[in-house]
Amino acid sequence: MATQLKFEVKCSEAEWQARQDLAACYRIFAHLGWCESIYNHITLRVPGEDNAFLINPYGLLWEEVTASNLVKIDGDGNKVGDNPYPVNLAGFTQHSVFHKSLPYAHAIVHTHTPDTMAVCSTEGGLEASNFYSCFFEGAIGYHDFEGITVRSEEGERLVKNIGNHFILMLRNHGPVVMGRTIQEMFLMYYMLQRACEVQVKTASLGKPIVVPPEVIDTHQRDRDKQLTTDFGKLDFEAWKRKIDTIDRSWRD
Template sequence: MATAIRRNSRVSDGERQARQQLAACYRVFAMLGWDEMIYNHITLRLDDEPDAFLINPYGLHFSEVTASNLVKIDIDGNKLDDNPHPVNLAGFTQHSVFHRHLPDAHCIMHTHTTAGMAVSAVEGGLRPTNFYACNFAGQIAYHDFEGITVRAEEGERLVAHLGDKRVMFLRNHGIVVMGKTLPEAFLKHWALQRACEIQLATASMGTPIEVPADVVAVHQRDLSKVQIPGGPGVPDFAAMVRLVDRIDRSWRD
């Protein structure tokens, strides 16, 4: 399959690299237990085709996604390749509206992790009660549950509720994380997932202690001081891909 992609003149070098990066991300999510049978979705917009993005083939588990079986579609839902797999309507409806209206939403991740869904379903959502939660204080949008996201008209409300944020809790549903790059979105998702897990653990022990707003501000100001070169999330994502490669390298095909 990889050879077929390399020999196909219609696939640019940029698309080939995007396919491999996104396929690797699906395998990382599967390894971390962030999959949901055949559901949920991660999309990646193509640099050289801003109206086109890649999405997982509906019906396959995250651990089965490869560079070549990712589906290429435009923001109107038209397939741009001869991929035989269908696309999840809920995934297209949600992701296409963000890709259409948000130029900086290069990568979008939506999951139904237990911790993410649990925090999305409690009054107050994520609270600044742990290290990772402080990363997101004041940076999370919320959208009320309207049922499965398959109606295009909900898109206007999704964009309106998101505003200038790039992390959203879909109440009673799950989380949406966006990034200017896939590694940036990955690191946001990882930190948000940890924040939710710790909030759940803390809630079982008693009354959580919230971090004061002035301390949160200092924490957020200083986060960049612990980043290493390469860009937000780049070394983190690369480390996880190395772990995936020790298990199975077929995502590259």
């Protein structure tokens, strides 16, 4: 099938905005190198539809994703509409569980970046040893590796292990980050990626300095003052302007 990047899509204004935001997110991740060929996923709930989601077309690189070629699917991964691209159902298995079970999971990303996978593959997981990782101390769930996440029966354990957190580190695998908005998810992933990058670099230099609990408490207290309903919006809009200077086709 020849690559086609633009389609005619009949949808509400709210869905079209969601499509543009998700397409932008894919392009930003691709620009920053946080993608894995045609694999991994970012999914977003369609506004006003409890059981409809947008996902990348299976077979396209993230830098090829556009607003119109995103695939609309239901909660079981079945396509809605006549988009010709297939969906990697295996990859959506874990996303569907979180979307269905967690009311705040409107936007979800799962990646295989080397640094996040490295941290997921260490016994201690993410350590409170740098500015970014201290934000996440006590706010991450961990799930033991069970192989490729294609079996629906694993879903109950995934939900149990994430608890009420927004991040689940799949041991020996990679992170899952979710947010109430795509902007919130993006900024949380950005900080997690940085935390893992710094941890990996620190480990190559020697024993890390672990931040004391009382300092972490202060750090998180001050963090919480910055958490608003617009968390991540300024960052996301700034990166959208950046990718517009490279290629504006994501808007189509």
